Amino acid sequence: MHHAKLFLYLVGLSYCLSNPWFPTTAVGQEVIAIAGETYGVGYARVQWPQPVEGLSRVLVTSPQGRVLYPTAEPVTVTVRDPMRLDPAPRELKFGRGKILERLGQVVKAAVTADEREQVTGYEIWFLFQGDSPFELQISGPAVATIPIVPVAASPEDQRAAMLQWWQTYQDQAEGQIEAAPFLPVADAYLLSYLSRRLDLPAPASLSRMRLEKPPAAIAMMADSAVLQRIALANVLRGNSTEESEVLTDLPAAAAPPEIDPLDDDDVPAEIEPIARMVPPECFYLRFGSFSNFLWFQKLAQEHDGDIKNMVARPILDRRSSQRIEELLNVRYNQLADLFGDALIGDVAVIGNDLLIDDGPSIGVLLQAKNAFLLSTFLEKDRRATEAQFDDCTLETKTIEGIEVSLLSTPDNRVRSFWISNGNWMFVTSSEHLAGRFIAARKSRTTLAATAEFQQFRKQYPNAKTAAITFYLSGRFLSRLYTPQFQIELQRRSHAAAEMAVLVAARATAANEGKTLELPEDLIAAGYLPEGFGRRADRSGLILTPDGMLDSRRGGRQTLLPIDDTTIDKITPAERVWQDQINRSRTDQPGLLEPVFIQIARATADSKSPGQERLQIALDISPGLLGKQAWLVDQLGPATDIGVQFSKSDLVSFYANVHSDKLNGSIPPHYLFGGIKDCRPAPLEKFESPIDRIFAFSTIRGYLAAWPDPGLIDRLPLGLGRGSPVGPNMTRLVGGAYRYQSERVSLLSFNREVLVESIPDLAVLDKQPLRRAQLTIADLSQTDLGQWVSETLLEGEQKKSQAGCDLLSRLTEQLGIDAASTLPFAEELLGAAMQCPLHGEYHCRDDGHWCSSATEAHAPQTAAVMNWFRGLEASVDVVDERLLIDMEVDVKRAAK
Numbered sequence: 001m002h003h004a005k006l007f008l009y010l011v012g013l014s015y016c017l018s019n020p021w022f023p024t025t026a027v028g029q030e031v032i033a034i035a036g037e038t039y040g041v042g043y044a045r046v047q048w049p050q051p052v053e054g055l056s057r058v059l060v061t062s063p064q065g066r067v068l069y070p071t072a073e074p075v076t077v078t079v080r081d082p083m084r085l086d087p088a089p090r091e092l093k094f095g096r097g098k099i100l101e102r103l104g105q106v107v108k109a110a111v112t113a114d115e116r117e118q119v120t121g122y123e124i125w126f127l128f129q130g131d132s133p134f135e136l137q138i139s140g141p142a143v144a145t146i147p148i149v150p151v152a153a154s155p156e157d158q159r160a161a162m163l164q165w166w167q168t169y170q171d172q173a174e175g176q177i178e179a180a181p182f183l184p185v186a187d188a189y190l191l192s193y194l195s196r197r198l199d200l201p202a203p204a205s206l207s208r209m210r211l212e213k214p215p216a217a218i219a220m221m222a223d224s225a226v227l228q229r230i231a232l233a234n235v236l237r238g239n240s241t242e243e244s245e246v247l248t249d250l251p252a253a254a255a256p257p258e259i260d261p262l263d264d265d266d267v268p269a270e271i272e273p274i275a276r277m278v279p280p281e282c283f284y285l286r287f288g289s290f291s292n293f294l295w296f297q298k299l300a301q302e303h304d305g306d307i308k309n310m311v312a313r314p315i316l317d318r319r320s321s322q323r324i325e326e327l328l329n330v331r332y333n334q335l336a337d338l339f340g341d342a343l344i345g346d347v348a349v350i351g352n353d354l355l356i357d358d359g360p361s362i363g364v365l366l367q368a369k370n371a372f373l374l375s376t377f378l379e380k381d382r383r384a385t386e387a388q389f390d391d392c393t394l395e396t397k398t399i400e401g402i403e404v405s406l407l408s409t410p411d412n413r414v415r416s417f418w419i420s421n422g423n424w425m426f427v428t429s430s431e432h433l434a435g436r437f438i439a440a441r442k443s444r445t446t447l448a449a450t451a452e453f454q455q456f457r458k459q460y461p462n463a464k465t466a467a468i469t470f471y472l473s474g475r476f477l478s479r480l481y482t483p484q485f486q487i488e489l490q491r492r493s494h495a496a497a498e499m500a501v502l503v504a505a506r507a508t509a510a511n512e513g514k515t516l517e518l519p520e521d522l523i524a525a526g527y528l529p530e531g532f533g534r535r536a537d538r539s540g541l542i543l544t545p546d547g548m549l550d551s552r553r554g555g556r557q558t559l560l561p562i563d564d565t566t567i568d569k570i571t572p573a574e575r576v577w578q579d580q581i582n583r584s585r586t587d588q589p590g591l592l593e594p595v596f597i598q599i600a601r602a603t604a605d606s607k608s609p610g611q612e613r614l615q616i617a618l619d620i621s622p623g624l625l626g627k628q629a630w631l632v633d634q635l636g637p638a639t640d641i642g643v644q645f646s647k648s649d650l651v652s653f654y655a656n657v658h659s660d661k662l663n664g665s666i667p668p669h670y671l672f673g674g675i676k677d678c679r680p681a682p683l684e685k686f687e688s689p690i691d692r693i694f695a696f697s698t699i700r701g702y703l704a705a706w707p708d709p710g711l712i713d714r715l716p717l718g719l720g721r722g723s724p725v726g727p728n729m730t731r732l733v734g735g736a737y738r739y740q741s742e743r744v745s746l747l748s749f750n751r752e753v754l755v756e757s758i759p760d761l762a763v764l765d766k767q768p769l770r771r772a773q774l775t776i777a778d779l780s781q782t783d784l785g786q787w788v789s790e791t792l793l794e795g796e797q798k799k800s801q802a803g804c805d806l807l808s809r810l811t812e813q814l815g816i817d818a819a820s821t822l823p824f825a826e827e828l829l830g831a832a833m834q835c836p837l838h839g840e841y842h843c844r845d846d847g848h849w850c851s852s853a854t855e856a857h858a859p860q861t862a863a864v865m866n867w868f869r870g871l872e873a874s875v876d877v878v879d880e881r882l883l884i885d886m887e888v889d890v891k892r893a894a895k
Contacts, residue, residue, distance in 0.1 A: 034158050035150040039127040041161040047121035048142045058122055058140035059812055059847045066134040070126035071169040074119045125165040139846040166200045174205040181315050181799045183228050185828050189504040192236035197526050209233035214584050216591050217480035221354040231493035235501050238529030247569035253482035256475050262449035270461040271448050274346045277424055278447040279440040281475040282350040290344040292467045302893040315799045316831040318357045328427050329385050329407055329416040330364055345369050352563050359559030363428030371423050382407045400438040412554035432563035456596045465600055472595040481585045487574050488562045495550045503828050511815035536571045556830045590623020604889050611869055611891050618884040634659050635771040636668050638876050642767030646757040649674035650784055655772035669709040675701035679783045683791050697749035702757055708745040772875040792862035796836040800851050803833055807849035818843040867891045
């Protein structure tokens with residue numbers, strides 16, 4: 001009898017899982033729940049009364065708090081609109097290509113027909129506690145409360161159902177991990193915890209969180225997400241260092257080349273005085289005047305306080321500018337209001353790393369016009385901060401024989417060393433950097449003394465007119481590869497990951513009805529892996545009423561600067577990582593070449609009030625472009641040949657191409673093209689091999705070559721010849737038009753584009769020397785600009801939805817109540833959440849989280865399109881250096 005019931009149960013279960021057309025007459029047609037010792041396993045198939053357009057989302061909970069770790073998969077059907085064809089041609093003759101044209105229409109209609117996903121219901125798997133009846137609450141396009149009555153089954157059947165739940169749960173969680181625009185702590189933790197707790201197959205996502213080859217060091221600082229994910233996976237796998245593991249000495253870093261001391265009287269005239277105060281291994285961000293510095297600050301404030309928001313608004317607001325001001329205790333607005341340029345001359349931000357969001361080694365160097373007044377202001381402000389915070393201390397330390405003022409808090413949210421040297425004031429977060437500032441000045445081996453910097457200043461002498469000079473020396477880039485920097489970078493990432501995992505573990509235990517706070521208790525109960533918290537340097541987490549601290553590094557995102565940490569011993573795994581770093585540095589020598597960027601401010605067109613022009617010079621090694629470096633190799637030498645483009649082109653480019661492709665059969669030529677106002681197909685169409693040719697046909701643009709390289713004529717089966725449709729014009733297979741005359745060859749999917757453009761196009765001589773040029777007009781009032789904005793907004797909408805999904809999953813998976821979800825997410829991620837669309841996250845009555853920006857359905861504009869008003873850029877390569885000169889027109893916010 002038992003086997004018969006089990007057989008009927010399995011047949012019903014397999015039928016319900018495999019049949020997408022299960023009857024939809026009611027909600028909750030099939031419900032199965034098997035009780036278990038640790039967790040029971042449940043399944044429910046729910047059907048909506050009516051199909052719902054698009055992939056809707058549901059929230060699965062239980063009023064009794066019995067349901068745990070649910071996963072819901074939509075049951076969908078695809079609805080395709082009927083194909084629409086143009087009227088059939090009157091003549092179906094092969095000679096005129098009518099049949100081919102008709103066939104093309106059919107294929108185009110088939111691949112571009114509108115497809116819509118309709119959701120007819122959901123398949124839901126879940127775990128539960130206990131064996132008494134309870135209710136399953138489902139909210140989404142429809143709301144249902146389904147009674148659940150657990151039944152008993154054999155251990156084998158319970159295990160089989162558990163494995164089915166795990167496969168579905170794992171697939172959904174890993175999808176969230178892959179798509180998350182932030183560190184996916186919650187989903188990664190739950191996969192790891194449930195796998196250990198229930199003895200289930202290890203999740204593949206944790207295995208994928210590793211590197212085959214380390215990225216460039218500069219890339220690690222620009223985007224630390226890769227290292228953060230690796231550290232998270234290591235913590236969750238329990239790969240922390242055992243105390244008994246054999247440690248080895250820290251490898252010595254290569255000594256930098258000697259610098260000849262340089263007296264102030266010998267400094268070349270084109271080098272600014274402030275460069276004589278900067279240690280040679282520091283990055284150098286110089287503003288030239290306090291007014292330029294305030295201009296930069298205001299530009300950042302116009303974009304929510306962070307210059308990075310000019311491109312896209314991140315989902316995590318790390319409040320970088322405010323945190324740096326608090327860290328160094330330098331409040332620029334107060335300085336501006338009180339004194340401005342009357343008190344401060346030159347300004348530079350310097351440092352030994354670019355870890356702005358994670359405890360940087362950074363400092364501000366000020367040239368005082370009145371040292372007494374500036375010192376008085378700084379001293380008063382430091383004493384006010386000391387009095388404001390109970391845990392803040394102000395003391396005097398001796399560094400390199402000089403008395404230095406230190407204002408600090410235990411968690412390093414304030415860490416400010418202040419050095420006064422005549423008219424120079426230096427405020428830094430790093431004790432090491434403070435010492436280097438003093439020592440470099442004493443030995444006269446500063447940035448100004450390096451031949452590398454002197455060479456750049458000869459090439460770019462307009463230091464007085466530049467609003468910004470940004471310089472990364474070879475010494476700075478080399479320091480990023482040293483064992484001290486790389487190994488501590490890993491350790492601090494590991495410490496931050498431990499803090500995040502501990503937050504997730506506490507919440508998971510609480511959701512299962514257990515109040516556990518200490519790591520050792522969570523380890524004993526199985527919520528944290530064995531080995532959690534064991535580190536090679538014997539540091540650990542300190543729990544305080546205000547949060548968590550690392551015993552050696554301080555608070556999360558206010559970590560001790562890498563320069564100020566001490567490393568004596570390293571583990572074998574860390575030695576392997578350092579060996580990989582050394583190999584990557586050796587394999588790509590261009591990564592250590594200096595970077596020089598200079599920005600000047602100019603007045604834009606007088607007909608465009610409220611705009612300014614930024615003149616940008618970029619001088620880098622092509623090796624820093626990574627995979628895109630091959631593009632530079634295709635450029636021929638700089639020439640004085642230019643192109644006169646069509647007056648209606650919004651985007652135009654040309655390049656002198658010397659390609660080695662096709663065994664050198666493509667002769668040197670000039671490649672150029674333009675795009676007119678249009679509304680191209682959605683971006684996803686360009687990514688589909690089937691849709692791509694039709695997507696390109698929606699761009700009103702052309703591609704041209706002079707002298708004709710003849711690539712089209714080399715296509716097989718005569719595909720490049722086409723059929724004549726007018727003087728010098730043919731139509732090719734696929735629908736493109738080709739114009740050939742006087743060694744000029746043009747291609748376009750739009751015949752009218754060629755007819756409109758050809759009269760304006762001309763080859764010009766005696767132009768400025770360059771290898772390539774790009775021009776983009778003001779797109780703000782164009783269809784093309786609207787398409788660009790909508791395309792960019794799609795990415796922002798995905799990030800916004802990812803934030804909504806995270807908040808909803810915190811409620812569903814960890815049982816966080818609505819009032820606590822946002823603060824909890826901030827504690828989990830170490831930063832405040834913000835909607836990339838400038839909306840506000842809030843929880844609806846049905847428990848789903850959403851953004852007010854999405855609900856409003858108001859027209860929006862992408863961040864770039866709010867300020868971008870045109871660009872002209874030219875490219876050259878000199879002595880294996882890539883030189884890019886740009887002029888960018890920027891619309892500023894109204895005063």
